[in-house]
Amino acid sequence: DVKVTQSSRYLVKRTGEKVFLECVQDMDHENMFWYRQDPGLGLRLIYFSYDVKMKEKGDIPEGYSVSREKKERFSLILESASTNQTSMYLCASRPGGSYNEQFFGPGTRLTVL
Amino acid sequence: GNSVTQMEGPVTLSEEAFLTINCTYTATGYPSLFWYVQYPGEGLQLLLKATKADDKGSNKGFEATYRKETTSFHLEKGSVQVSDSAVYFCALSAGGANSKLTFGKGITLSVRP
Numbered sequence: 001d002v003k004v005t006q007s008s009r010y011l012v013k014r015t016g017e018k019v020f021l022e023c024v025q026d027m028d029h030e031n032m033f034w035y036r037q038d039p040g041l042g043l044r045l046i047y048f049s050y051d052v053k054m055k056e057k058g059d060i061p062e063g064y065s066v067s068r069e070k071k072e073r074f075s076l077i078l079e080s081a082s083t084n085q086t087s088m089y090l091c092a093s094r095p096g097g098s099y100n101e102q103f104f105g106p107g108t109r110l111t112v113l
Numbered sequence: 114g115n116s117v118t119q120m121e122g123p124v125t126l127s128e129e130a131f132l133t134i135n136c137t138y139t140a141t142g143y144p145s146l147f148w149y150v151q152y153p154g155e156g157l158q159l160l161l162k163a164t165k166a167d168d169k170g171s172n173k174g175f176e177a178t179y180r181k182e183t184t185s186f187h188l189e190k191g192s193v194q195v196s197d198s199a200v201y202f203c204a205l206s207a208g209g210a211n212s213k214l215t216f217g218k219g220i221t222l223s224v225r226p
Contacts, residue, residue, distance in 0.1 A: 004156070033213070042202065042218035043157075058213065090156055099145045099164050099206070102214060104156030 003027070004105035006091055012111045019078040021108055023091030029103075030096040032074035034058075034066065037088040037107070049074055050096070081112045115140045115215045117203050122220035126193055134188040134220055136177075136203035144207035146170075146179050146186040147214070151200040160188075160201070193224045 007022035025032065033048040035058075045058030047066040055066050063085060067075045074093075078085055088109050092102040120135040138144065145164045149157040161170030166181035175190045186203060203217040 040218065043216040045213055048213055092157075099162075101147075101159040101162070102157075104149075104158065106154075106156045 004091055004093055004103050006089075006105040006108050008108050009106065010109045010111075012113065013078075013081050014113055015082060017078075017081050017112075019081050019110070019112075021076040021078075021089055021091075021110070023074045023076070023093075023105055024072055025074075025093040025103070026072065027093060027095075027103065028071065029093040030071075031094040031102075032068065033092040033094070033102065034064075034074065034076045035090045035092065036060070037090055043090065046076065083112050086110060086112045115144070115205060115207050117205055117215055117217035119201075119203050119217035119220050123223060124220060125223045125225065128195055128224055128226050129192045130224075132188070132190040132193045132197075132222070134201055134203075134222070136186045136188065136217060138184050138186065138203075138205050140184075140205055140207045140215075142207055143181075144205040146177070147204040147206070148175070148177055148186070148188050149202040149204060149216075151202070151219070153199070157202065193222075195224045195226055198222055198224045 004025045034046045035043045049055045049068040065077045088107050090107045091105040094102045116139045118137050147162045148160040150160045151157045161172040163170040163179035169178045177188045200219045202219045204214045
């Protein structure tokens, strides 16, 4: 079975903290993605990576950075967490090719106080 | 740019009712179209897809036909079950091999016994 795992299901942090969200896939996929999901807004793409050490900004990259040092791992970093970054964060991976299915992790519910 | 518009929700149906969820899109070229489903407490998973005009995707009793002339990809099911209660997202992928998914806002379906 294909699998995308995220480091935490629930996370509570304080304003100004540096936050790391980790995502690991075991399918040898080239592409990996980070989204945030908010009520009424659907899924919005933060960053994606189409290969190791490669990254591209999505629709809402402000306040976030990413790291992809190994093919299987894609990290999302909140340099200085703010309350408006309270959200559900979803990671996904995909074999290269836009026709291919994206596989999603279970999500991390982040609350910033 | 690319965009996906889904009908407003939420939708509440009785078991065995007919379901239609509307989805229209705007895109350049010839996008691939997808329906993803998110069950409570889980990440998204692919429900069905279509990669060219007039293709019909189907899975678990759900169907959707890629209509280029109306730029639509409506989701239908003849008889819904309580277990179909979930959030449904329409999405498109256009462009090259590393192109991203553009999601609609999602619609919540509740099926009552």
